[in-house]
Amino acid sequence: MSGRRERGVALLIVLWGCTLLAIMLGGFAALARTEGLQARYQFAQTRAHYAAEAGVMRAIEGLQSTDIASRWIADGRPYVFAFEDAQVTITIVDEDGKVDLNAASGDVLAGLFKAAGATDDKAKALSAAVQDWRRPGDAASPNGAKKPQYEAASLPYGPRNGPFATVEEARMVLGMTSSLWAAVAPALTIWSGRERPNTEHAQPLALAAIPGLGQAGADAILASRGQANGAAIAGGNGVTHTIRAEAILDDGTRSSLTSTVRLRGIRSGNQPYAVLRWREGDVE
Known part of the structure; x- marks a missing residue:
C-alpha cells in the first residue's frame, strides 16, 4: 500500500x-x-x-x-x-x-497677432510686451510689460531684457495664450534679422x-x-x-x-x- x-x-x-x-x-x-x-x-x-x-x-x-x-x-x-x-x-x-521676434517692428508684431485672431487692443499689448521682453532696462513701454507686470500676474519670472534666445521663449511673454501661440509659432523666427x-x-x-x-x-x-x-x-x-x-x-x-x-x-x-x-x- x-x-x-x-x-x-x-x-x-x-x-x-x-x-x-x-x-x-x-x-x-x-x-x-x-x-x-x-x-x-x-x-x-x-x-x-x-x-x-x-x-x-x-x-x-x-x-x-x-x-x-x-x-x-x-x-x-x-x-x-x-x-x-x-x-x-x-x-x-x-x-x-x-516675423523676427528680435527685429520686427511694433506694427509688424501687432499685425501678426491681429491676423492670428487677437483683438486690436490685445494685439497692441502683446506687441509691446514682446518689445519689452527683448529691450534692456526696467521701464515698461505704454501697454508693455517689465518685471512688475509679470509679478502682478503672479508669474515667477520676468522678461529677458535681451534678445529672444529661442522662438519658443515667446510662449512666456505676458499675455500670450496657448491658442494664439499655436497660431503664430510657424510664422516666427529669430534668424532673419529683418524688420518685416x-x-x-x-x-x-x-x-x-x-x-x-x-x-x-x-x-x-x-x-x-x-x-x-x-x-x-x-x-x-x-x-x-x-x-x-x-x-x-x-x-x-x-x-x-x-x-x-x-x-x-x-x-x-x-x-x-x-x-x-x-x-x-x-x-x-
Whole structure:
C-alpha cells in the first residue's frame, strides 16, 4: 500500500514538474517573441529615421544646386522622393519670410497677432510686451510689460531684457495664450534679422502681418508665386531655412525631423551649411 502511495506521489511530482516546465517554456517563448517584435520595430524606426535624415541632406543639396532651374524653392511646397523602401516628403520654409521676434517692428508684431485672431487692443499689448521682453532696462513701454507686470500676474519670472534666445521663449511673454501661440509659432523666427518679412517667401499669416499690405495685397502676392517661373523664385531664396522631412516605410513606420540650417555656399574646404536647430519627431 505504501509503495502505491509513493508511486502516486512521485507521479504527481512529475506532473507538477512538467506543468512548471511548460509554463516556463511558454513564458520564454512569449518573451522571445516580444523581444523579436521590439527589435524589428527598433530596426524599422532606425531605417525611417535615417531616411528622414537623408531627406534633410537632399533638401540642402537641392537648395544649393548650381542649376537655378532645378534648385528647390523654399516657400513651403512639398518635395517627394524615394529612399530605398521609404517615401520621403520634404517642405522647406525660408526664415526670411517669417516675423523676427528680435527685429520686427511694433506694427509688424501687432499685425501678426491681429491676423492670428487677437483683438486690436490685445494685439497692441502683446506687441509691446514682446518689445519689452527683448529691450534692456526696467521701464515698461505704454501697454508693455517689465518685471512688475509679470509679478502682478503672479508669474515667477520676468522678461529677458535681451534678445529672444529661442522662438519658443515667446510662449512666456505676458499675455500670450496657448491658442494664439499655436497660431503664430510657424510664422516666427529669430534668424532673419529683418524688420518685416520678405514677401517673396512669406506664408499667408506672415504676409498679413505686413502693415498696409492688406488681404488683397497678400492674395495677389500668393497668386503671382503660382504663376512665376520656378527659376526666378528659387533665385530669390535666402540663406536660412527650416526643413521638415518625413519618411514613411512600406510597413507604415514613420519618422520625422525638423532642422533649421544656414547655408554657407559650396566652396572648397568650407562646410556648406551650419545647423542652427535640430528636432526629432513632430514639432508643436
